[in-house]
Amino acid sequence: MPPRPRRLLSVASECAPLLKTGGLADVVGALPSALAEQGWRSRVLMPAYPGILERVGSTKVVWEDPDLFGGPAVVRAGRHGGVELLLLDAPHLFDRPGGPYNVDGHDHLDNHVRFAALSWAGARIAIEGTADRWRPDVVHAHDWQAGLVPSYLHYAQADVPTVMTIHNIAFQGIFGPDQLDLLRLPTWDFHHEALEYHGLVSTLKAGMVHATKVTSVSPTYAQELTTPEFGFGLEGVAAARRDGGDLIGIVNGIDTTVWDPAADRAVVHYSVDDPAAKDRNRRELLAEFGLAEPAGPLAVVVTRLTHQKGVDLLLEALPGFVEAGGAVIVLGSGDPGYEYALNDLGARYSQSIGVRIGYDEPLSHRMYGGGDLVLVPSRFEPCGLTQLYGMRYGAIPVVASTGGLRDTVVDASPENLAADVATGFAFADIDAGGLAWALSRARELYADPPAWQRLRHRAMSTPVDWGPSAERYAALFAEIMR
Template identity: 75%
Template sequence: MAKRQLRVLSVASECAPLVKTGGLADVVGALPAALEPLGWRSRILMPAYPGLLERVGRTRRIWREENLFGGPASVHSCRYEGLDLLLLDAPHLYDRPGGPYMVDGHDHHDNHVRFAALSWVGARLAIEGTSDRWRPDVVHAHDWQAGLVPSYLKYAGAQTPSLLTIHNIAFQGIFGPDQLDALHLPTWDFHPDALEYHGLVSTLKAGLVHASKVSTVSPSYAQELTREEFGFGLQGVVSMRGERGELSGILNGIDTEVWNPATDPAIANYSAADPGAKAANRQALIEEFGLEEPAGPLAVVVTRLTHQKGVDLLLEKLPTFIESGGAVVVLGSGDPGYEYALGELAARYPQSVGLHIGYDEPMSHRLYAGADLVLVPSRFEPCGLTQLIGLRYGAIPLVAATGGLRDTVVDATPEHLADGSATGFTFSDIDAGGLGFALGRSVDLYADREAWERLRAQALNTPVDWGTSAAIYAQLFTELI
């Protein structure tokens, strides 16, 4: 008799390619395909934001409830671009203008209700199963938006184990205790060892307390979260889970079919074995942004323009980099002050700075393909996908030595260059001085074309897929059941 394929319910607020605001969506969308050969079949529960049901086409209703926190709701099952999706249709919660979390620059006023509802339905599906007789063996909850799934399972006395993955601890899903009854949470568990967080409720803390196990998206980030400077007030509960052996750091991978320079339709194709067309992409990028051919490396920045991402450090040190022969193209949006300052930088160096405010997926592919360097000076970075895509496309990562950046980029020291293990540049002093020194090192190495080509070859040959990490997730799920 064939062995039954094990089942995981992934609960998340976004999933590529349907809805994406950051790396969370990429992980949720890519992990199922990597888990399937290992015996785990995934279904992804996410909200049916406006237009999603029409976009995915034919669906089957597999669950409904007449009053889900203020209105009727149903779950619709479908197969879309290789993913098994469960779309939670609750118009009173999700059918509104704006993005998944914000409208006109402000959070939706009822985000705590909207994502408690998502968590509630995730727990109900785990306990009751669906009308098509599917019930998961494990629930995988992602970030604060699904943080209450483990809590609802616990309060229902359910036996289904859960894993909570922290993609970014800075976002915690905080609301007032006056909402506990409305969200079906017990007031008797409002205390510091459970739901209470400085007089409020944090859905992320609830998940950290109640999940069977906890994971983060890199080994270094798992360790950093036990420290005050990175834990955002939750370092105590993270440390407790670590001391019990219930905390894992598992690196993200990227979808190497979507991100494949050998087949990417947005660029002139090349590969690790034949990187020749990399030069043509570089020239095309220079022409697209109207730049002069730089004497030094052509760097790109693909990021949210925020303090966390170290944009202020870039603004301080890019002029020196440019005057040393470098050039830079920036793609991103965020803080209006940073957008304005980058516009001023582009006006000051029109032949060396390209700028596109906003996000454009095909353009991002062109940037990675044309770049010599990809800059990621984040003050903290749970895992980071930008540097992984850079490696895949031979755009040498220059990164702050924090979180997953530290775990995925090997610094181009003389020793690492000599033994062939170097894949990029790292800096440990995460300030303007540290970034400036690393940029200077990149300019110096770029002048040695033979050494630079060897570094690029090592980057192109670095594994960035989900293979190793998916096996760790599969083992963790197996331990849970």
Template identity: 50%
Template sequence: MTLKVLAVASELYPLVKTGGLADVAGALPLALSAHGVAVRTLMPAYPAVRAAVKPGARALLKIADLFGGPARLLPLKLGELELIVLDAPHLFDRPGGPYSGPTGEDHPDNWRRFAALAEVAARIGLGALKGWRPDIVHAHDWQAALAPVYLAFSGERRPKTVLTIHNLAFQGAFARAVFPGLGLPDTAWSLEGVEYYDAVGFLKGGLHAADALTTVSPTYAKEILTPRDGMGLDGLLNGRREALHGIVNGIDTDVWNPASDPAIAERYDGASLDRRVSNKRALEAEFNLAPGDGPILGIVSRLTWQKGLDLVAQACEALVAKGLRLVVVGSGERSIEGAFHAAHARHPRAIGVRIGYEEMLSHRLQAGADAILVPSRFEPCGLTQLCALRYGCVPVVSRVGGLADTVIDANFAATRARVATGIIFEPGEAGLSDALDRLVALYREPEAWQAMQARGLATDVSWTASAGQYAALYRDLLQK
């Protein structure tokens, strides 16, 4: 029997992307189809999404008043993806990103915008679409976390619910004053509902209400049970330990494939690693780096404290002194952006910086850099290191979350056993310095380095195994 799942996400690649959530929302449904799971994904009709809908598309559902204005549900077929688009212009048709305006400030009505998304998800879960009712509603992150809450407080026979935590640091906390506008019963203002330290907690409410909770890696599932990484929710999560599952992310290996990638200078695979050097030369030229045979270290990331990029900015002098060149792609905290700009000014032929994010540039960096650096202080999963493995770009990562779950450290035993795929280090300044020394030393052993690249290319970073775990979880819920 085919299982019907409604996924609910605030972004989805290739339509709208600010981070890894979009990649997961775009790739997981496709992988689930091989396990007898049919997914339709509900997402907001931001301008870029609305533009992808066919002119004259017939509405699946019309809503006269959704949190202050009319709304429609429109169908959108994106390759093999089946989308349901929430067309509510008063909520989503505005300039800027999905969560903030052109100046970078959060939209002040984000609580209303994403409550509407969740409330519509609950309607669909209760049978609002003629001829289609999901067995499971799968909500992603705080933006969709009220969907299990609306369903739990509906008083009706409801589908089972799953909530995936992509990053516990982002919780969707809003002032108590917004509660009456959510349309929830008064009983939802409680510890078992959305009340959280006299405020409204979207994620907190979903963590209470969902039938199953997942995180995006097994190690992160353990870390968030501790006061250090639980972000104030470790008590609640420990109380729901039996419902919590760690399932590591994958990537779309058709999109991320060096053998067919149209974005890179020369295509290659595990049997033609020698061709990879053309991509290195192209990356040098694109960032005006001095050509050379020494290693290029890449970073493609949000430039934030969480990602540990302040430590890298401080280490630029030592990094160059070790003979490394650096390419940085990303945006984030102004102080970190400024520090990298200053480092580039001091070493224009050794350090390249591009503030912003371009999807195809990310592909070129993975294909051209020798190693990718992910020095996060905490990391639920991380997709960058998975893409790096796929491209034979050696990941150099801190020992946290999904980074620890997906990279095999090149220690003495792993190197002897020929299973190492990267370098893992303890988070912090000392660990980073040691990792850079190890990187330089390993790179000076071409045979061992190329073997590690080849093992990365051969690593299964697809969704195949993880999608099977999600499908098993769905079916287990339906038996309860």
């Protein structure tokens, strides 16, 4: 008989296509199928937010707790979108209006309790197994919402190896030490080498301290985490794990079955070897937003509207770009001030700038399909998936040279263009001037159609799937099992 597949429990607060607020969900949803090719069978544990159980359909109860931080809870096993799911059905924690983390723009006041419950359930399943006799060999915890899984396993002295992945260290799950007893955490370990974080508790720090290994979502970001500029107060913890050989950067991939211009139902199909229909997608996208045909490239922006994402740099640089012949379409939501400013910019340049406030997955696919450029001017970016979607669809990325953007985009310097390795435009000075300079280079190359077509072909030919990264994760999981 062949050996049974190794078992991985992935604990996360969201998973595409079931629920998505950002790139975390895409990673959690895509990695299981890639790991299956490496001999790993994954289950994803996430909360049963309102409407989730109805979307999944048939489930069976495989774990229960009569008092999970204030109320009864069960875990239901099901399947959706090719992903095996364990859904934490705890109505007292998750059956409420709003998004998974907030309502009307304000965080749920008990988020620390809600996601401690998710972590507790993950740890107990790792120790006890489920009613259908499934117990993981390794637990993979994602971001602060699952940060207490390694801690609960550590305090239970459970022999279950864990990997803690940091998708964005800016979000840390902070609460007061007066909550330690409530969350079943030992007050005796409230000190700077364990749970204490500047007088408070950080679930992300707890995970970083107690996990067997810590990963970040790109090699450059792993290095950046050890610096005050990017570590957000946890640079010392990151440096200690790095020095011990326990902090590793593994770049994200994307699900190339979902993101495939040759099969995507949201676009007119085209491919790297037959890109002609991309022009039709471009025309249809311009028409959808009522924009005039520009003399230069059409740039698209799909992002959260926050300071981190460099939206203020866009507001400063885009007028010059469109006045020089470009056009821009923006999709996103976030800071109300940025939403207002972008709408105002769109009204001032109504023939050249289109703005859609909100989240629209099919529209994002149409934008990559029709865009010539995708703009990612982030001040910091752990990995970023936007640039990978852009490369896959021939929307050339214009990126700040930071984090995973640096690791995944090869700048269109004269040398890189001559060697046919360039995949986009990068700028090291992360300010409006740096972005404007990169946009001017993109306009110049766009004016040379043969050179532009070569750049687009190279970008679309570059592997962006999960294959190599899944191999690295599988090797890491196998290592810590030993």
